[in-house]
């Protein structure tokens with residue numbers, strides 16, 4: 001089994017942590033946008049290959065790895081909804097980052113401004129939730145950590161005034177698997 005991805009992607013980071021947590025024999029292979037454009041139907045990373053079996057989204061890959069090791073994947077609907085919400089914010093933040101990298105100015109476009117507002121207001125919402133809800137399910141918690149850490153790594157948003165989220169991230173930063181999967185400087 002092989003998992004392809006980049007070392008800076010927050011989606012890939014979550015998958016890499018789950019590979020380590022579950023003791024999976026999956027081999028991690030670095031893949032850039034050019035390789036994923038040829039290899040994955042979504043042209044995104046991560047993706048997984050096991051013979052003819054292909055998975056093309058971090059969520060299905062994590063579900064597969066967890067269930068293969070006898071663990072459930074986000075069984076509670078409210079936890080799953082929070083996981084989807086974090087993914088929505090992450091998708092918007094990543095798209096804005098990639099669009100700006102390719103030369104588009106998000107301040108000049110109404111829909112892109114809406115994406116930026118979604119990220120800011122989504123962070124406000126997450127910040128208003130009790131920490132125990134954010135940490136109730138291990139994959140929701142990990143996805144949140146990967147999102148917040150990526151936002152700091154790429155300077156995409158500030159956690160000033162969001163002390164609860166900052167504390168969660170500081171605690172996550174002490175986790176050895178989180179440290180081991182830190183994006184390269």
Ligand SMILES: N[C@@H](CCC(=O)N[C@@H](CS)C(=O)NCC(=O)O)C(=O)O
Pocket residue numbers: 008009010011033036043044045046056057058059094098
């Ligand atoms: N829903 C996907 C999102 C993956 C994703 O957006 N990956 C980014 C890297 S962080 C990517 O490969 N983007 C390339 C592109 O948009 O062309 C997942 O959870 O795996």
